Every structure is written in structure tokens, then in C-alpha cells.
Amino acid sequence: MHCEKPSCMAVCPTGATYKTADGVVLIDWDRCIGCKYCMIACPYGVRFYAEEKQKTQPDIREVFPDPTGEKVWSPPWRMPDHVQDNRIGVGIQPKNVVSKCTFCYHRISKAPAGTKDLDPSDPALREFTPACVATCAPGARHFGDLDDPTSEVRRLIAEKRGTRLLDHTGNRPRVYYLAGAQPAIPETRSVRRSRDGEA
């Protein structure tokens, strides 16, 4: 969620999780020891450890194993190898480290300086736009500079009731949900209690 006050960064005992000058929270895979404390501390549960039992079979990691044995797997449709950058947690995840969304830092960090909004419909900016924004068919996702009051994302947050999830935790994520006319954002986490025989 690339929080303003990321608790994952605060608890990291090695400094593997860090925040860039432009506010993106990243993991240095070469420093991560796989203690998973950041996964415990992230209120949004958006950090992942690949070494877990697969819920579906066949295990795709065993279908495409990494010949070097260093990475979790080696999918044939992966990005070019030269893009792999462990210092910013981009590429195929190495074994025994935690991963997270990077806002496609390898793309956004190369955008022309001073770009307010990365609009994938602009051919000049598309290659610098995060992949999830570029591939979202209905154009529901937007990416821009929150610090610039004239940016499109700032206007959307103001006009479409931009909401941050679990705001009470104080993490202040930089991902906003544009509620618009919707009555609620799913920000509570009450568990269904039927299993324990409760209402």
C-alpha cells in the first residue's frame, strides 16, 4: 500500500524494507532474512512469502523450476532477465524472502521528471505506467503524484470520495479507493462466526 508511515519498515530488523525518496516502499531481497515480521506488521496483509503449500495442483513452481535453484520458479513468460533487480524487489522472487507490490518501480522510476500523472492511454507514458494500471481494461486504476495538487489523482480523490482503508492504524497508505456513490468500502474485518455456532 506504500504507506506514509509503513509499519512493515519500522519492524524490519535488517533494513531490507525501505522507502524511496519518492515514497515507494520496497524490499531489498539481498538483505531480507525471511523473518516475516513485516508480514505480521502489515495491517493490509499484502506481503507474501512464496514458500507455502500450494492450494491447487500441480504446483506451478515444480512445473517450471528455476535451474539455478536460487529463485522460487522460472516461468517461461517472465520479464527479460536484465530487469531483475533484487535491490528493489523486482523480478522473480528469490527463495526464502518476502515480496510485495513495487508499484512497478522499474517502470515508474524511469518516467520523465515532473510527470504528474502516468496515463496509460498516452503512448509516450504507457511504458512507465504500473502494469496493473496499464492492463486494467475499464481504466478503473489511476497513478499519479499525490504531492502535486494539480494532478489528476488529487482531483479524483477530492471529487470521488477517495478513501484509505483501515485509516485508524495510522499507516496512511498512498493507495486510495474511489468510493464515488458507493455506501461503504470493505474496511472492516469481522469474521463470519458460523463455524463456531454463532450468529
Add this chain to the structure above:
Amino acid sequence: MAIALVSNGLLRRYLDIDRRPDALAIGMMLFGGIAAAIGLAWVFHDLWRFGHAAFNTSSDVAWGAPIAFYLFFLPSSSGPSIIASADSVFGVNVFHPIAKRCVFLAIVTLVSGFTILALEIGHPFRMLWALPFGLQWHSPMWWMGVFYSLDLLLLIVKFWRMHVADWHSRFMHLVSIASFVVCILAPGTLGLVFGMMAMRPAWYSPVMPMYFILSGFMSAMAFITFFTAFEPEASTPPALRHLHEVVLPRLFFLALLAVAGMRFGQILTTLWSNVEGMEANWHVLRSDAFRFELLFGLVLPIALLSTNALRRSALVRFAAASLAMAGIFLARLNLLIVGQVVPLFKGYWADYVDYWPSTTEWMLIPAGFGIFCFAYGAGHWLLRLGDDPGPEPAHEAARA
């Protein structure tokens, strides 16, 4: 040849290799060696074959049973350290006959805990440089690493001075005081690792460090009682017998009462809370693991140690200690589950997370406990753990 002679001389000087091991040493080394070999072989095989996917942990339950085993061992090292420092810190020398044994017990407990941690963590060797050079002073886990490393270092120094019969020097006195301070801070920061997690309401509590210190002391009493119950009564000096039969069981009993009181308060307050995430407490309360923790880990040991007559029986002490050790392990597992059973954020449309340790995770028990028993048995044989310094010369002079 010369090197062999020197090492042989050094060995004989510091280790009792000529002494025949007694039944306790042989039994513990044999049991520990076999258990450790089976456990480690099993875990290493599974880690080599499946990686950490051999554990049943997931992105929802990131910390599983291996962390519970590690939480079982590490805070337990504080109790023996406190007892071994009682002389320097409080001027209480009643524990002198078991002080050296306690320091060794604390060391092997820490080593067993660290071994399990190394098998659980993704990159244990990277940790050796990334942790000290990271200097992440705002992370409770970093402080935990600092204090437990210091704890181990001070315990080794302290044991070394005891082993060369330096019990009363100023240096030893300072090491004892430092060891006492660090052995309180270490489980305290371990408690903070959980207690500071505001995003996991079932853990978030300023009382958590105190709970870890107290429950660590209680489990340490269980460890000490467990091992001293094997001491043959006939050959035990009266002062040591008094310690085994009266002082230590009473301390153990009091520690059990304190932990039970704290646990009771913890449960009551959490059940009254409407904060989302706290419903996990109800989930854990309905589990068999919690029932065992409560009945067999707290109530029964308290009942067993409730009278002087019962406390004098080695069998009763042994049973109470065994139950309390099993109970505190389940308490650690319950603590881990309660904080993670409601998935973060996804709880709204998800259900409680299913988690039960895999065979690989269970095999960490024989691995860790085997290392512990083997090391303790070897120490019992070779390191004169029963050394008693006698009264401090200065005290004797003052009396004269």
C-alpha cells in the same frame, strides 16, 4: 604430536574426561542424541526437498509452530540466569549449589532456541551480518537480537569464570549484574515483538513483556525442577536437598500462580472487547489446545505443588514440571494462533484461518529438545555443574 599433547592437557584441565559419566548423563546424551539426530535429519531432509513449504505456515499465518518452540526455549533461559545472579544482585546465596548448573542450563536453552530459529528463518546466515549492520533501532526484533546475543555472551563469560573457580571477584560480580539486567530485557523485548503490534489487536498489549518475563521464569522453574528431580536423594547434601524439595518447588508454585493470574486477567479483558480481531480469543478458547494449556499446564501443576508434603515428592515435582512444560508450549502456540487466526483485512469476507503444524514442524520438537538434552547431559558429565563456591571470603571475614 605436540599439538595433541597440548590439547590433551587442555582438555583434561577443563573437562572431566576421565570421570565416568553417571546414569543421568548417559541417559540424557543417548536420548538427546537419538532425538536430535532423528529430528534434525527429518527437518533437513524436508527443507532440502520442499524448502519452507514443508511448514504449514502461509501468508496468513506467517509465524507457526517453529516460532512457538523458539518462544518456549528462549524466555526459559532467563529464569536460570536470574537464579544464578541472585547472589550478586540480591545478596541471596541460597542458590549457590545450583548456580553453575543454572548458567549452563540457560546456555543450552538459548542454543536450542537459536537452532530452531535458524531452521525457521529464511536466511539464517544472512541474518548474522544483516542484523548487526542493519542498526534498525526502531525494530523490537532488532533489540531482541541484541539482548539475546548479549545474554548468551555474558552467560558464556560467567560460566567460564565459574569453571575456573572465580566466583567472587569484582569482574564476576559485574558480569552477574549485567547478565541479570540483560536476561530481564531479552524476554521483555521478545514480548514487545508481539505487544507492539497494534494492527493485531489480540496481541497488542503493554502487559505482553511482563507476561513473557513471568511465563519465561515459570517455564525455567519447570526446567530446573524437571532436571533436579533426577538427582539421587541419598547422595545429595542437605542444603541441596532443601533447595530441591522446598525452595525451588515453592518458587515454581508461585510462578505458576502468577502466570495463571496474568493469563486469567488477559483472557477476561480480551473477551470483553468488541474490537475487531479480538473474536480470535473466542476461537482459541474453544480449542483443545487451550483446554490442555489451562487444565494440564496450569491448574493441575498448581494442585500438585500446593502442599509441602506433595512438593517433597520427586515424582510429583517431576509430573508438575512435565505438565507445566507441555502447557507453556501450548500457551505459546495459542498465543501465535490468536494473533493470526483472523486474516488481516481479508477477515471481512474470509473465515478463521486453518492452521495446524505439519510433521516437519512437529519434528522440530525432538530436534530442539534433543540438542538440549544432549548438551545438558554432556555438561553434566564433563563440566562439574555441581560446583559450589562456598561462602564469599569477604562475608566470612566480616563474620569472624
